[in-house]
Amino acid sequence: MHVLLIEDNEDDAALVRDVLSRQGGEPVIVEWADRLDTGLAQLAHGPFDAILADLSLPDNHGLDIVSTLRRHRRDAPVIVLTGLDDAAVAEQALRHGAQDYWVKSRLSPDGLTRAIRYAIERHQTELALHRSEERFHLACRAARDAIWDWDIDVDTLIWNDTYRSVFGHSLPEKDNRMATWSERIHPEERAGVLAGLHATIQSSDTIWTAEFRFLRTDGTYAYALNRGYVVRSDDGVPRRMIGAMIDMSERRQSDRQRAAQLAVTIALDESVSLGEAMPALLRVIGELKDWVFGSLWLVDTHKKVLRVDATWHSPSINADALTAAYRTACLRLGVGLAGQTWKAAIPLILADVSEDTTFLTASMTQQAGLRGACAFPIHRGEDIMGVLEFYTQDVLRADDEQRQMLADLGAKISQLLHRKDLERQLRQSQKMEALGTMASGIAHDFNNLLTVINSWSALVLEHVSVDEKWKRGLTHIKEAGDKAAGLTRQLLAFTRQQVVEQQVVSLNERVMNIVELMQRVIGEDIHLAVNLDSHLWQVKGDAGQIEQVIMNLVVNARDAMPQGGRLELTTANVRVEETDSAGQEELRPGSYAVLTVRDSGCGMDEETLAHIFEPFFTTKERGKGTGLGLSTVYGIIKQSDGSITVKSELDVGTTFTIYFPQLVARPPDPPPEPVASPLLRGSETVLLVEDDEMVLVLAQVVLEAQRYRVLPARNAEQAIELVRHHAQEIDVVLTDTVMPGMGGPALAERLLQLRPGLRVIVTSGYAGRGQEFIQSLGSQAAFLQKPYTPDMLTKKLREVLGSSGAPRPMQD
Secondary structure (H helix, E strand, O other), rough: OOOEEEEOOOHHHHHHHHHHHHOOOOOOOOEOOOOHHHHHHHHHHHOHHHHHHHOEOOOOOOOHHHHHHHHHHOOOOEEEEEEEOOOOHHHHHHHHOOOEEHHHHOOHHHHHHHHHHHHHHHHHHHHHHHHHHHHHHHHHOOOOOEEEEEEEEOOOEEEEOOOHHHHHOOOOOOOHHHHHHHHHHHHHHHHHHHHHHHHHHHOOEEEEEEEEEEEOOOOEOOOOOOOEEEEOOOOOOEEEEEEEEEEHHHHHHHHHHHHHHHHHHHHHHOOOOHHHHHHHHHHHHHHOOOOOOEEEEEEEEEOOOOEEEEEEEOOOOOOOOOOOOHHHEEEEOOOOHHHHHHHHHHOEEEEOOHHHHOOHHHHHHOOOOOOOOOEEEEEEEEEEEEEEEEEEEEOOOOOOOOHHHHHHHHHHHHHHHHHHHHHHHHHHHHHHHHHHHHHHHHHHHHHHHHHHHHHHHHHHHHHOOOOHHHHHHHHHHEEEEHHHHHHHHHHHHHHHHOOOOEEEOHHHHHHOOHHHHHHHOOOOOOOEEOOOOOOOOOOEEOOHHHHHHHHHHHHHHHHHHHOEEEEEEEEEEEEEEOOOOOOOEOOOEEEEEEEEEEEEOOOOOOOOHHHHHHHHHOOOOOEEEEEEHHHHHHHHHHHOOOOEEEEEEEEOOOEEEEEEEOOOOOOOOOOOOOOOOOEEEEEEEEEEOOOOOHHHHHHHHHHOOOEEEEEEEHHHHHHHHHHHHHHOOOOOEEEEEEOOOOHHHHHHHHHHHHHHOOOOEEEEEOOOHHHHHHHHHHHEEEEEEEEOOOHHHHHHHHHHHHHHOOOOOOEO
């Protein structure tokens, strides 16, 4: 053994030499240094098996001596020699790296020799373990998966078993060069990865990191993260690289999945309609998923086929031929990847389209450089509304994890579309309510004007002295006023303010009652099919209005089929178990009698569908429609507590579905129509309350001409003051419903407090609280619809006064 003794005391050094020279085994060569610096110099020039060191030297002192020796020579064990018998010092020495601790006064030849030999053996074992741990920790620093060791000098690359289990490649025995590994890097990324690797080796860096696509044995690419640690010699020459390659595919796909779902949410939130959102959806999904071609196939429910609604492709590929083919394609159920997805109702993956001889567009996809394909359904409620299909330039991995990601993405889009439908329905409802409020106000003002126009026209026409020439003009004015009154009634129907007679109605009877009329309206080139459920439930509504609804829809269907086609009317009983929002509005659970009107006409796009029930909206040429037909339909149905939905596709047709709640209990029969008396003059006193000056003057002239005494009032305050002064004289009050300040019903309630038993006639252009007020008073009150004529006014007045037992007036 070759031992270095570092001891400043010459006597102690001689003692150690003497002890080691008297042991009876292998000879021990001892070299002596009296200072630490001298000992370090001797360590640098020759190998030593062990170092014996005192802890008190002229140029250093304490445990720092052990640390210094360990830094300079890690391959030789250090044994501490000291004159102190202190256990604490001994423990600290061992913690600083010493292999043993000896007190000089206890030295013996055999004991010291054995201590040196054991220290050498322990130290060698520790060195071997340290090298193993160092290699392990180096690999861990680089990565935690498929570990590799590259001997740069001989170009040998060794992998652990994880390389095979993760990426599928068998461990190479002969061809284990770096080139074998690099050939499996995706061609688009190979040059950049190798350039970065060689740059790290040639520099002073020790860590190399790269992300790239790495070929698996099944032809797909994994997204790999590779990290390596460069091991250099003392002079800085790179000798080895130890590292690990991690399959990041799952994590990367998860990140891309979340990003895609977020992008889908943003795209739908920023779009008004699905048609506007879909190009953005295809692009963001494709870019985030590394797919290069995408298409949306929508289900044509009428013809039971799939048609392409939108396509997208990356600028990196030439997909013009494929795009053109898709725009004219039509897939039946089960045909093509999209058709198979539609049929299976689950995501499908085609790993490599080139290997599928039945793939419809295989030649065009190969021409565009496409390999893998996937598709997943998009639902609207329980039904599949379409299929999203995408292509990649690489082979796709068809496993359960990939299918689940596609299913999650499809579910996310379906969920967002459902929410979009609900938001659209809310906006539509709010818009329709706002339009209704506006239209009802317009109708009220129109009715006041028409009351004046029509009434004065009638009064003047009755005058015998009117010249025949002027009479024709007045007749035209009267006819125009009547037509305007009809338009106003349509507005009121839209706003659900029209006065209607609710009664038990059979939809089947209403349809059959106008079948002949429908046939004449639609003409011979349109085939009319009527399929009625013989056990259809009864509903509550206005028979005339329901026929008006049917005819409006029939006329619209005729206009949508100028070249002829098919018109089908069906009725059926439907039970809705839970809230359904598949249509334009939410349909509450319950039992419904349903009327469906379906045509094979030109259809409508989403933009048109969003406005069809709005008043004055029309797609017809100017002068060929008022735009009130469907708004009238909407108002009538809503006033009957029903719902209407519409589905339409361009060049396919339109289906209107009307839901009327089932009539569970038969309502009481309506009261009999009062028998109108002949036009009578009267002597009663009428309190006339009307805020419109022209209507007030007209009514006063008509009533005074019939010998009534009229007390005019332009507002509620004047009316109340007149009752206070003429309470016993007033027989009836005729008041408008809508007036500034206090309305007609509130005024009537106040007047009834001042004079109980007072008869009341409420007049208005639309129904509202006035109807509720009249129903609460029974025969004591009546309603007069605006616009009214002089005959209507006097007859209504005599009905109210005649039913009260008032003195009989004089007849003409």
